[in-house]
Amino acid sequence: MLAKRIIPCLDVRDGKVTKGVQFLANVDIGDPAAMARYYYEQGADEIVFYDITASNERRAILLEVVRTVAREIFIPFSVGGGLRTVEDMRAVLLAGAEKVSVDSGAVRNPQIIAEGARAFGSQCIVLSMQVKRGATRPQFPSGYEVMIDGGRTPAGRDAIEWAHEGERLGAGELCVNSIDRDGTKRGYDLEITRRISESVSIPVIASGGAGEPKHLYEAFTAGAADAALVASIVHYGEYPIAGLKLYLSQRGIEMRISQPC
Amino acid sequence: MVSIITIVDYKAGNLTSVARALEHLGQRWEITDQPERVARAERVILPGVGAAGSTMENLNRLGMADVLRRDVAAAGKPFLGICIGIQVLLDYSDEDSARCLGIVPGHVVRYQSSLDGRPLKVPQIGWNRVRQVRQHPLFAGVPDDTHFYFVNSYYPVPDDPAVTIGTGDYGVSFTAALARRNIVATQFHLEKSGAAGLRLLDNFCKCELPQFEA
Numbered sequence: 001m002l003a004k005r006i007i008p009c010l011d012v013r014d015g016k017v018t019k020g021v022q023f024l025a026n027v028d029i030g031d032p033a034a035m036a037r038y039y040y041e042q043g044a045d046e047i048v049f050y051d052i053t054a055s056n057e058r059r060a061i062l063l064e065v066v067r068t069v070a071r072e073i074f075i076p077f078s079v080g081g082g083l084r085t086v087e088d089m090r091a092v093l094l095a096g097a098e099k100v101s102v103d104s105g106a107v108r109n110p111q112i113i114a115e116g117a118r119a120f121g122s123q124c125i126v127l128s129m130q131v132k133r134g135a136t137r138p139q140f141p142s143g144y145e146v147m148i149d150g151g152r153t154p155a156g157r158d159a160i161e162w163a164h165e166g167e168r169l170g171a172g173e174l175c176v177n178s179i180d181r182d183g184t185k186r187g188y189d190l191e192i193t194r195r196i197s198e199s200v201s202i203p204v205i206a207s208g209g210a211g212e213p214k215h216l217y218e219a220f221t222a223g224a225a226d227a228a229l230v231a232s233i234v235h236y237g238e239y240p241i242a243g244l245k246l247y248l249s250q251r252g253i254e255m256r257i258s259q260p261c
Numbered sequence: 262m263v264s265i266i267t268i269v270d271y272k273a274g275n276l277t278s279v280a281r282a283l284e285h286l287g288q289r290w291e292i293t294d295q296p297e298r299v300a301r302a303e304r305v306i307l308p309g310v311g312a313a314g315s316t317m318e319n320l321n322r323l324g325m326a327d328v329l330r331r332d333v334a335a336a337g338k339p340f341l342g343i344c345i346g347i348q349v350l351l352d353y354s355d356e357d358s359a360r361c362l363g364i365v366p367g368h369v370v371r372y373q374s375s376l377d378g379r380p381l382k383v384p385q386i387g388w389n390r391v392r393q394v395r396q397h398p399l400f401a402g403v404p405d406d407t408h409f410y411f412v413n414s415y416y417p418v419p420d421d422p423a424v425t426i427g428t429g430d431y432g433v434s435f436t437a438a439l440a441r442r443n444i445v446a447t448q449f450h451l452e453k454s455g456a457a458g459l460r461l462l463d464n465f466c467k468c469e470l471p472q473f474e475a
Contacts (some may be wrong), residue, residue: 001430003388003408039453045388071281076410076453096277098453121310123384123412203373203386226387243317256388256408258455 003256004220004248005045005227006039006241007205010035010235012081013052013130039234040073042241043084043258047063047073048101048229051081070096086115088238093120101126101175104148107155107162109168126205127171131159131192132179135254144192151179163196174200177207185211185232193223205229213239213247220253266466267302269329270294271319276296279308279343279462286463296324300332301405304466308452310347313369313415314357316345324361334364334444341465342446347439348417350446356415367419376432384414391437391449395426399438399445399461399469407457409437409449416448443470 011018016030027063036047048093049069051062059082066079079092080101089100100120106112106127116125132154144159155162165173176196190205197204206225210216210233217223233239249255266283268276270292283290291298299305307329319325333340342350349361351436354369361369372383388408393400416435419425427438438447445465447474451458 002385002411003390005387070276070278071285072283074285074453074459075455076450090296096281098278098310121312123310123386172384201380201382202384203382226382258408258457 001254002226004225004253005205006043006216006244006255007046007048007227007229008039008044008241009048009050009207009229009231011050011052011231012062012065015053015065016051032065033072036077037072039241040075043245043256044075044241045256046075046098046227047077049077049079049081049097050101052078052083063091066092066095066097080126080128080200081241084109084112086112086119088206089116089120089124099124099126099172101128101150103128103130104155106166107146107148107157113166113169113171115170122172122202123140123168125171125173127163127166128175128177128207129152129159129162129166129179130179131189135193142192142195147179151182159192160196160199163200166199167202171202173203173205173227175205175207177229178209181209183232184209187211187215188219188223188225188228190218190223193219193225197224197226203227213244216244217248217251217253220248238255264289265303266290267305268292269299269307271307271323271325273314276308278450279452280304281338282459282462283466285313286459288463288466294323294325296328299325300328302333302338305333305338305341305401306376306465307342307346307349309343309349310412311345312352312356313345313348313359313361316349317359317361320349320362330362330364335363337443338472339465339468340444342444343452344413344448344450347446347448348413350439350444351417351419354415356383365380365417365419365424365439365446366421367417369415369417371415372435373432379432381432385411385431387411388454389429389431389437389449391427391429393426394428395423395438395440397426397445398440398470399426399440399464401460401464401468403457403460403464408453409447409451411437411449411459413448435451440470445470 076098078099142160203226206219207229429437
């Protein structure tokens with residue numbers, strides 16, 4: 001039986017981890033590779049780096065980070081943020097990432113999904129979507145609208161329709177990030193997570209709002225998610241990943257518990 | 262330990278993750294698209310990301326398919342296939358209706374997209390348990406039912422069920438790892454399966470595989 005995945009997300013700017021992450025005595029908490037190794041050793045199933053570097057000329061720094069991470073951890077990791085072309089994707093994948101994540105760039109140019117899937121396979125392409133409840137236009141049937149540019153700008157698209165289109169274009173996974181819940185620690189938006197997960201045939205990653213272990217339990221049950229993105233819940237050291245996994249597996253959720261071998 | 266592991270480059274997947282894992286294990290490696298080099302190799306890894314059709318096209322175009330059959334598989338050299346590298350070992354794949362290497366008799370089929378009326382997501386992406394249904398040196402030191410990382414829509418169905426050494430469960434019980442004489446192969450990405458995957462890779466680099474049918 002396939003295990004549910006826990007995926008820590010690290011925001012990286014100019015090659016440094018930017019937020020959260022205050023707890024590690026012996027690790028350079030700004031160093032993405034050190035952080036990745038820490039989460040890898042804790043039992044993370046996958047890691048996401050989200051590059052918030054503003055300028056293109058600093059992009060080379062990100063690639064160096066990816067190369068370093070790829071030498072140190074032996075689980076899949078993905079890189080998102082600012083990838084606009086197949087060449088952007090290729091650079092990140094050749095540097096050692098397993099997957100790329102596209103977001104606003106894919107809303108502006110949906111063909112990037114198809115081109116990426118053709119070039120590298122669907123399993124490489126994660127469509128990350130920012131969704132907001134209470135659509136700004138009544139004609140969005142799901143009641144959720146897609147947002148872009150860090151959740152600031154309405155994209156004029158219905159969330160479920162965009163999920164379907166992303167799947168049709170060749171995305172291999174969908175990451176559904178709730179703008180309403182992001183940073184609130186009130187739990188994932190279970191409604192939209194479940195509705196998308198049940199209407200596509202590719203894995204769905206819940207994102208935004210995890211503050212307690214029970215939120216992950218809810219994402220995997222009521223939310224029908226295949227994986228859960230976590231940030232502050234793990235970055236502050238309150239809930240180590242190994243502890244979260246134990247909590248979930250004790251409640252009947254299939255988890256990968258890493259064993260020494 | 263052998264001096265060098267040869268990784269077959271067939272111009273598709275990202276091969277460097279296998280190389281980095283070998284490096285982490287202190288194992289020397291080379292990546293090559295030259296059939297002559299593969300013919301002279303000591304141990305060979307056929308890694309993979311990609312579809313059966315394009316993989317076979319590339320292997321044929323590079324002149325690699327015959328070398329893998331004759332100078333690696335039939336010559337008794339230790340040979341590890343990973344992901345698409347397990348699937349192309351068989352005779353035929355439903356994916357792209359591809360004629361494959363025919364090194365292990367059998368074929369490759371797609372996972373069903375529903376189970377008892379409930380939808381099942383295809384591709385399978387994530388960590389699944391592998392039951393060690395046969396003892397094999399590849400699994401040395403790795404507990405039964407350990408999780409490994411899978412990304413695939415198809416799985417191999419060997420004609421001889423005895424070649425299956427590990428099974429997984431995804432709607433069906435499927436062959437997750439197989440072994441036949443000098444050939445071993447896994448559906449999962451052992452280079453992306455954490456400590457357990459590295460252990461399997463290390464076992465492949467070190468273990469003695471029988472060259473002839475037991």
